[in-house]
Amino acid sequence: MFIDRAIVSFRAGDGGDGSHSFRREKFIPRGGPDGGDGGKGGDIVLVSSPMCQSLTDFKYKRQFEAEDGGAGSRRKCTGRNGADIVLQVPAGTVVKTFPDEKLIFDFDRLGLEFVLARGGKGGRGNVHFKSSVNQAPRRSEKGEKGEEIKVVLELKLIASAGLVGLPNAGKSTLISRISAARPKIADYPFTTLAPNLGVVDFHGRSMIVADIPGILEGAHRGEGMGLEFLRHIERTRVLLFVIDVSPYAALPPLQTFEMLENELRQYHPQLLQKSLLVLANKIDLAAEDRGGIDALRNFCRRRKIPFVEISALKATHLEKMKKILFSFHEPD
Numbered sequence: 001m002f003i004d005r006a007i008v009s010f011r012a013g014d015g016g017d018g019s020h021s022f023r024r025e026k027f028i029p030r031g032g033p034d035g036g037d038g039g040k041g042g043d044i045v046l047v048s049s050p051m052c053q054s055l056t057d058f059k060y061k062r063q064f065e066a067e068d069g070g071a072g073s074r075r076k077c078t079g080r081n082g083a084d085i086v087l088q089v090p091a092g093t094v095v096k097t098f099p100d101e102k103l104i105f106d107f108d109r110l111g112l113e114f115v116l117a118r119g120g121k122g123g124r125g126n127v128h129f130k131s132s133v134n135q136a137p138r139r140s141e142k143g144e145k146g147e148e149i150k151v152v153l154e155l156k157l158i159a160s161a162g163l164v165g166l167p168n169a170g171k172s173t174l175i176s177r178i179s180a181a182r183p184k185i186a187d188y189p190f191t192t193l194a195p196n197l198g199v200v201d202f203h204g205r206s207m208i209v210a211d212i213p214g215i216l217e218g219a220h221r222g223e224g225m226g227l228e229f230l231r232h233i234e235r236t237r238v239l240l241f242v243i244d245v246s247p248y249a250a251l252p253p254l255q256t257f258e259m260l261e262n263e264l265r266q267y268h269p270q271l272l273q274k275s276l277l278v279l280a281n282k283i284d285l286a287a288e289d290r291g292g293i294d295a296l297r298n299f300c301r302r303r304k305i306p307f308v309e310i311s312a313l314k315a316t317h318l319e320k321m322k323k324i325l326f327s328f329h330e331p332d
Protein backbone atom coordinates (compact mmCIF):
# COMPACT_ATOMS: atom_id res chain seq x y z
CA MET A 1 0.00 0.00 0.00
CA PHE A 2 1.22 3.49 -0.80
CA ILE A 3 0.81 5.80 2.17
CA ASP A 4 1.47 9.48 1.72
CA ARG A 5 0.10 10.95 4.93
CA ALA A 6 0.43 9.82 8.51
CA ILE A 7 -0.12 11.23 11.99
CA VAL A 8 2.59 10.02 14.30
CA SER A 9 3.60 10.61 17.94
CA PHE A 10 7.18 10.74 19.07
CA ARG A 11 8.71 10.83 22.52
CA ALA A 12 12.39 11.36 23.05
CA GLY A 13 14.06 9.63 26.00
CA ASP A 14 14.14 11.21 29.45
CA GLY A 15 17.48 12.09 30.90
CA GLY A 16 18.72 9.78 33.66
CA ASP A 17 18.71 11.09 37.23
CA GLY A 18 21.91 12.23 38.85
CA SER A 19 23.07 10.15 41.77
CA HIS A 20 23.81 11.21 45.30
CA SER A 21 26.19 8.83 46.82
CA PHE A 22 29.24 9.13 49.06
CA ARG A 23 32.53 7.50 48.76
CA ARG A 24 32.79 4.71 51.29
CA GLU A 25 36.08 2.95 51.63
CA LYS A 26 37.70 1.27 54.56
CA PHE A 27 40.48 3.74 55.35
CA ILE A 28 38.82 6.89 54.04
CA PRO A 29 36.30 7.84 56.69
CA ARG A 30 34.55 10.75 55.05
CA GLY A 31 35.12 10.18 51.38
CA GLY A 32 32.89 12.98 50.11
CA PRO A 33 30.25 12.93 47.38
CA ASP A 34 30.82 10.68 44.37
CA GLY A 35 27.37 10.50 42.71
CA GLY A 36 27.67 10.55 38.91
CA ASP A 37 25.48 12.26 36.32
CA GLY A 38 22.52 10.73 34.58
CA GLY A 39 22.87 9.87 30.88
CA LYS A 40 21.13 11.82 28.14
CA GLY A 41 17.83 10.54 26.75
CA GLY A 42 17.79 9.32 23.15
CA ASP A 43 16.76 11.75 20.36
CA ILE A 44 14.26 11.05 17.62
CA VAL A 45 15.88 11.83 14.29
CA LEU A 46 14.34 11.77 10.82
CA VAL A 47 16.52 11.31 7.74
CA SER A 48 15.50 11.57 4.08
CA SER A 49 16.83 8.41 2.52
CA PRO A 50 16.80 6.91 -0.98
CA MET A 51 15.95 3.56 0.64
CA CYS A 52 12.53 4.86 1.55
CA GLN A 53 9.83 5.55 -1.05
CA SER A 54 6.67 6.09 0.92
CA LEU A 55 5.39 6.68 4.44
CA THR A 56 3.98 3.16 4.66
CA ASP A 57 6.02 2.28 7.76
CA PHE A 58 4.14 4.95 9.68
CA LYS A 59 0.82 3.38 8.82
CA TYR A 60 1.52 0.42 11.05
CA LYS A 61 3.48 2.04 13.81
CA ARG A 62 2.29 5.46 14.91
CA GLN A 63 4.16 5.86 18.14
CA PHE A 64 7.87 5.93 18.68
CA GLU A 65 9.79 6.26 21.93
CA ALA A 66 13.51 6.68 22.24
CA GLU A 67 15.33 5.12 25.14
CA ASP A 68 15.71 6.92 28.47
CA GLY A 69 19.14 7.78 29.79
CA GLY A 70 20.48 5.62 32.60
CA ALA A 71 20.77 6.98 36.14
CA GLY A 72 24.14 8.08 37.42
CA SER A 73 25.73 5.92 40.08
CA ARG A 74 28.45 5.86 42.67
CA ARG A 75 32.11 6.40 41.99
CA LYS A 76 31.22 9.24 39.62
CA CYS A 77 29.79 6.81 37.13
CA THR A 78 27.78 8.57 34.47
CA GLY A 79 24.60 6.82 33.37
CA ARG A 80 24.41 5.37 29.90
CA ASN A 81 23.00 7.61 27.15
CA GLY A 82 19.67 6.42 25.75
CA ALA A 83 19.92 5.20 22.14
CA ASP A 84 18.60 7.59 19.47
CA ILE A 85 15.89 6.45 17.13
CA VAL A 86 16.74 7.25 13.52
CA LEU A 87 13.82 6.91 11.11
CA GLN A 88 13.94 7.11 7.34
CA VAL A 89 11.47 9.16 5.35
CA PRO A 90 11.31 9.66 1.58
CA ALA A 91 12.64 12.87 0.06
CA GLY A 92 9.63 15.13 -0.40
CA THR A 93 8.26 14.57 3.11
CA VAL A 94 7.07 17.62 5.00
CA VAL A 95 6.66 17.57 8.77
CA LYS A 96 3.85 19.66 10.22
CA THR A 97 2.45 20.27 13.67
CA PHE A 98 -0.67 18.38 14.67
CA PRO A 99 -3.48 19.44 14.48
CA ASP A 100 -2.87 22.96 13.14
CA GLU A 101 -0.50 21.84 10.36
CA LYS A 102 2.20 24.47 10.65
CA LEU A 103 5.38 23.60 8.80
CA ILE A 104 8.17 22.26 11.02
CA PHE A 105 10.56 20.84 8.46
CA ASP A 106 10.71 20.17 4.74
CA PHE A 107 12.78 17.24 3.48
CA ASP A 108 13.01 18.72 0.01
CA ARG A 109 15.97 16.58 -0.99
CA LEU A 110 17.80 13.44 -0.03
CA GLY A 111 20.26 13.23 2.81
CA LEU A 112 18.71 15.77 5.15
CA GLU A 113 18.62 15.07 8.86
CA PHE A 114 16.35 16.67 11.43
CA VAL A 115 16.11 16.13 15.19
CA LEU A 116 12.38 16.09 15.75
CA ALA A 117 12.41 15.48 19.49
CA ARG A 118 15.40 16.01 21.72
CA GLY A 119 16.22 13.67 24.56
CA GLY A 120 16.33 15.17 28.05
CA LYS A 121 19.68 16.06 29.60
CA GLY A 122 20.87 13.85 32.37
CA GLY A 123 20.64 15.26 35.90
CA ARG A 124 23.89 16.17 37.63
CA GLY A 125 25.15 13.95 40.41
CA ASN A 126 26.06 15.30 43.82
CA VAL A 127 29.79 15.57 43.02
CA HIS A 128 28.89 18.85 41.32
CA PHE A 129 27.30 20.35 44.38
CA LYS A 130 30.22 20.14 46.73
CA SER A 131 31.38 23.52 47.98
CA SER A 132 33.54 24.89 50.77
CA VAL A 133 30.49 25.28 52.98
CA ASN A 134 28.82 22.04 51.96
CA GLN A 135 31.21 19.14 51.90
CA ALA A 136 28.44 16.57 51.92
CA PRO A 137 25.75 17.70 49.52
CA ARG A 138 22.62 15.57 49.52
CA ARG A 139 21.54 17.33 46.41
CA SER A 140 21.43 15.88 42.92
CA GLU A 141 19.28 16.68 39.89
CA LYS A 142 16.51 14.76 38.25
CA GLY A 143 16.97 14.03 34.56
CA GLU A 144 15.18 16.37 32.17
CA LYS A 145 12.07 15.07 30.38
CA GLY A 146 12.46 14.14 26.73
CA GLU A 147 10.48 16.21 24.23
CA GLU A 148 7.15 14.85 23.07
CA ILE A 149 5.53 15.80 19.81
CA LYS A 150 2.71 14.67 17.57
CA VAL A 151 3.11 15.55 13.90
CA VAL A 152 1.64 15.13 10.47
CA LEU A 153 4.02 13.59 7.95
CA GLU A 154 3.02 14.30 4.40
CA LEU A 155 4.70 13.19 1.20
CA LYS A 156 4.80 15.48 -1.78
CA LEU A 157 6.66 13.72 -4.53
CA ILE A 158 9.56 15.50 -6.07
CA ALA A 159 8.77 15.63 -9.74
CA SER A 160 9.34 18.40 -12.28
CA ALA A 161 6.24 17.68 -14.30
CA GLY A 162 2.89 16.11 -13.54
CA LEU A 163 0.35 14.38 -15.78
CA VAL A 164 -3.19 15.58 -15.24
CA GLY A 165 -6.23 14.12 -16.94
CA LEU A 166 -9.51 12.32 -16.69
CA PRO A 167 -9.40 8.65 -15.77
CA ASN A 168 -8.58 6.54 -18.84
CA ALA A 169 -7.00 9.46 -20.75
CA GLY A 170 -3.77 7.56 -21.28
CA LYS A 171 -1.50 9.08 -18.64
CA SER A 172 0.05 5.81 -17.55
CA THR A 173 0.46 4.70 -21.15
CA LEU A 174 2.32 7.93 -21.83
CA ILE A 175 4.70 7.60 -18.88
CA SER A 176 5.40 4.00 -19.87
CA ARG A 177 6.45 5.25 -23.33
CA ILE A 178 8.68 8.11 -22.25
CA SER A 179 10.32 6.52 -19.20
CA ALA A 180 11.22 3.16 -17.72
CA ALA A 181 8.19 3.30 -15.40
CA ARG A 182 5.79 0.38 -15.94
CA PRO A 183 2.54 1.31 -14.26
CA LYS A 184 -0.62 -0.70 -14.70
CA ILE A 185 -2.54 0.27 -17.82
CA ALA A 186 -6.09 -0.82 -18.52
CA ASP A 187 -9.18 0.15 -20.38
CA TYR A 188 -11.16 1.27 -17.38
CA PRO A 189 -11.09 4.34 -15.15
CA PHE A 190 -9.03 4.50 -11.96
CA THR A 191 -6.44 2.00 -12.99
CA THR A 192 -3.85 4.16 -11.28
CA LEU A 193 -4.49 4.36 -7.55
CA ALA A 194 -1.14 5.68 -6.44
CA PRO A 195 1.34 8.00 -8.12
CA ASN A 196 4.14 6.64 -10.28
CA LEU A 197 7.33 8.45 -11.04
CA GLY A 198 9.26 8.09 -14.26
CA VAL A 199 12.59 9.54 -15.28
CA VAL A 200 12.40 11.00 -18.77
CA ASP A 201 15.60 11.48 -20.75
CA PHE A 202 16.11 13.89 -23.59
CA HIS A 203 19.47 14.57 -25.22
CA GLY A 204 21.47 13.92 -22.10
CA ARG A 205 19.11 15.73 -19.76
CA SER A 206 16.56 14.13 -17.55
CA MET A 207 13.54 15.06 -15.52
CA ILE A 208 11.09 13.31 -13.25
CA VAL A 209 7.49 13.09 -14.35
CA ALA A 210 4.66 12.03 -12.05
CA ASP A 211 1.69 10.00 -13.25
CA ILE A 212 -1.18 10.47 -10.82
CA PRO A 213 -4.69 9.03 -10.59
CA GLY A 214 -7.30 10.52 -12.88
CA ILE A 215 -9.42 13.49 -11.92
CA LEU A 216 -13.19 13.63 -12.37
CA GLU A 217 -15.53 16.56 -12.46
CA GLY A 218 -16.44 17.29 -8.83
CA ALA A 219 -13.16 15.83 -7.56
CA HIS A 220 -12.81 18.86 -5.28
CA ARG A 221 -15.99 17.67 -3.55
CA GLY A 222 -14.51 14.20 -3.23
CA GLU A 223 -15.85 12.61 -6.43
CA GLY A 224 -13.79 9.70 -7.71
CA MET A 225 -10.45 9.65 -5.95
CA GLY A 226 -10.82 13.29 -4.97
CA LEU A 227 -8.00 15.78 -5.29
CA GLU A 228 -5.74 14.32 -2.62
CA PHE A 229 -3.22 13.29 -5.22
CA LEU A 230 -2.81 16.79 -6.56
CA ARG A 231 -0.53 17.35 -3.60
CA HIS A 232 2.05 15.42 -5.58
CA ILE A 233 2.09 17.93 -8.36
CA GLU A 234 2.05 21.02 -6.15
CA ARG A 235 5.78 21.37 -6.56
CA THR A 236 6.17 20.52 -10.19
CA ARG A 237 7.16 23.22 -12.62
CA VAL A 238 5.06 21.95 -15.49
CA LEU A 239 1.64 20.35 -15.83
CA LEU A 240 0.87 18.14 -18.80
CA PHE A 241 -2.83 17.94 -19.49
CA VAL A 242 -3.52 14.60 -21.14
CA ILE A 243 -6.80 14.84 -23.02
CA ASP A 244 -8.45 11.94 -24.79
CA VAL A 245 -9.56 13.31 -28.19
CA SER A 246 -10.94 10.03 -29.51
CA PRO A 247 -14.68 9.64 -30.16
CA TYR A 248 -14.82 7.36 -27.12
CA ALA A 249 -13.81 10.07 -24.66
CA ALA A 250 -16.19 10.92 -21.82
CA LEU A 251 -16.23 14.62 -22.73
CA PRO A 252 -15.33 16.72 -25.81
CA PRO A 253 -11.70 17.93 -25.71
CA LEU A 254 -12.24 21.59 -24.87
CA GLN A 255 -14.77 20.76 -22.20
CA THR A 256 -12.29 18.32 -20.70
CA PHE A 257 -9.66 21.02 -20.53
CA GLU A 258 -12.05 23.43 -18.83
CA MET A 259 -13.17 20.85 -16.33
CA LEU A 260 -9.61 19.92 -15.40
CA GLU A 261 -8.63 23.54 -15.07
CA ASN A 262 -11.63 24.20 -12.87
CA GLU A 263 -10.87 21.29 -10.55
CA LEU A 264 -7.26 22.43 -10.20
CA ARG A 265 -8.42 25.93 -9.41
CA GLN A 266 -10.69 24.63 -6.68
CA TYR A 267 -7.81 22.76 -5.15
CA HIS A 268 -5.22 25.50 -5.36
CA PRO A 269 -5.42 28.42 -7.80
CA GLN A 270 -1.64 28.68 -7.81
CA LEU A 271 -1.41 25.35 -9.60
CA LEU A 272 -2.57 27.17 -12.71
CA GLN A 273 0.41 29.48 -12.67
CA LYS A 274 2.66 26.64 -13.70
CA SER A 275 3.70 26.13 -17.28
CA LEU A 276 1.08 24.11 -19.11
CA LEU A 277 1.36 21.78 -22.04
CA VAL A 278 -1.76 20.30 -23.58
CA LEU A 279 -1.49 16.83 -25.11
CA ALA A 280 -4.33 15.74 -27.35
CA ASN A 281 -3.98 11.99 -26.91
CA LYS A 282 -5.26 9.00 -28.89
CA ILE A 283 -5.08 10.79 -32.26
CA ASP A 284 -4.69 7.35 -33.81
CA LEU A 285 -8.40 6.94 -33.05
CA ALA A 286 -9.48 10.47 -33.98
CA ALA A 287 -12.59 10.60 -36.13
CA GLU A 288 -12.81 12.25 -39.56
CA ASP A 289 -14.54 15.18 -37.95
CA ARG A 290 -11.78 17.02 -36.13
CA GLY A 291 -14.02 19.80 -34.89
CA GLY A 292 -13.44 18.97 -31.23
CA ILE A 293 -9.67 18.76 -31.60
CA ASP A 294 -9.51 22.01 -33.56
CA ALA A 295 -11.61 23.80 -30.94
CA LEU A 296 -9.08 22.81 -28.28
CA ARG A 297 -6.13 23.73 -30.52
CA ASN A 298 -7.55 27.20 -31.26
CA PHE A 299 -8.32 27.77 -27.63
CA CYS A 300 -4.74 26.85 -26.68
CA ARG A 301 -3.38 29.17 -29.35
CA ARG A 302 -5.38 32.07 -27.91
CA ARG A 303 -4.19 31.27 -24.42
CA LYS A 304 -0.61 30.71 -25.66
CA ILE A 305 -0.53 27.21 -24.27
CA PRO A 306 1.62 24.79 -26.27
CA PHE A 307 -0.45 22.03 -27.84
CA VAL A 308 0.70 18.72 -29.30
CA GLU A 309 -1.31 15.92 -30.83
CA ILE A 310 0.06 12.58 -29.71
CA SER A 311 -0.69 8.93 -29.56
CA ALA A 312 0.79 7.54 -26.37
CA LEU A 313 -0.03 4.04 -27.53
CA LYS A 314 1.68 4.34 -30.92
CA ALA A 315 4.38 6.69 -29.62
CA THR A 316 3.47 9.39 -32.14
CA HIS A 317 4.97 12.90 -31.71
CA LEU A 318 6.51 12.05 -28.38
CA GLU A 319 9.87 13.57 -29.36
CA LYS A 320 8.14 16.83 -30.20
CA MET A 321 6.36 16.70 -26.87
CA LYS A 322 9.61 16.07 -24.99
CA LYS A 323 11.28 18.96 -26.76
CA ILE A 324 8.62 21.35 -25.47
CA LEU A 325 8.66 19.76 -22.05
CA PHE A 326 12.40 20.24 -21.71
CA SER A 327 12.22 23.79 -22.99
CA PHE A 328 10.30 24.67 -19.81
CA HIS A 329 12.67 22.85 -17.63
CA GLU A 330 15.81 24.65 -16.64
CA PRO A 331 18.42 22.56 -14.94
CA ASP A 332 18.54 23.11 -11.16
Ligand SMILES: Nc1nc2c(ncn2[C@@H]2O[C@H](COP(=O)(O)OP(=O)(O)OP(=O)(O)O)[C@@H](O)[C@H]2O)c(=O)[nH]1
Nearest residue numbers: 167168169170171172173186190191192214312313
Ligand atom coordinates in the same frame (compact mmCIF):
# COMPACT_ATOMS: atom_id res chain seq x y z
N1 LIG B 1 -5.81 3.95 -29.22
C1 LIG B 1 -5.16 4.47 -28.19
N2 LIG B 1 -5.40 4.01 -26.96
C2 LIG B 1 -4.72 4.56 -25.94
C3 LIG B 1 -3.78 5.60 -26.13
N3 LIG B 1 -3.27 5.93 -24.93
C4 LIG B 1 -3.86 5.13 -24.01
N4 LIG B 1 -4.74 4.29 -24.62
C5 LIG B 1 -5.58 3.27 -23.98
O1 LIG B 1 -6.45 3.91 -23.06
C6 LIG B 1 -6.68 3.06 -21.94
C7 LIG B 1 -6.36 3.79 -20.65
O2 LIG B 1 -4.97 4.04 -20.59
P1 LIG B 1 -4.21 4.36 -19.22
O3 LIG B 1 -2.83 4.74 -19.60
O4 LIG B 1 -4.41 3.26 -18.24
O5 LIG B 1 -5.04 5.64 -18.75
P2 LIG B 1 -4.85 6.53 -17.43
O6 LIG B 1 -5.03 7.95 -17.84
O7 LIG B 1 -3.55 6.19 -16.78
O8 LIG B 1 -6.09 6.04 -16.58
P3 LIG B 1 -6.30 6.11 -14.97
O9 LIG B 1 -5.08 5.51 -14.35
O10 LIG B 1 -7.49 5.25 -14.77
O11 LIG B 1 -6.51 7.52 -14.64
C8 LIG B 1 -5.85 1.82 -22.15
O12 LIG B 1 -6.65 0.82 -22.70
C9 LIG B 1 -4.79 2.28 -23.15
O13 LIG B 1 -4.31 1.23 -23.96
C10 LIG B 1 -3.56 6.08 -27.45
O14 LIG B 1 -2.79 6.98 -27.74
N5 LIG B 1 -4.29 5.47 -28.43
Ligand SMILES: [Mg+2]
Nearest residue numbers: 171172191192
Ligand atom coordinates in the same frame (compact mmCIF):
# COMPACT_ATOMS: atom_id res chain seq x y z
MG1 LIG C 1 -3.21 5.44 -14.99
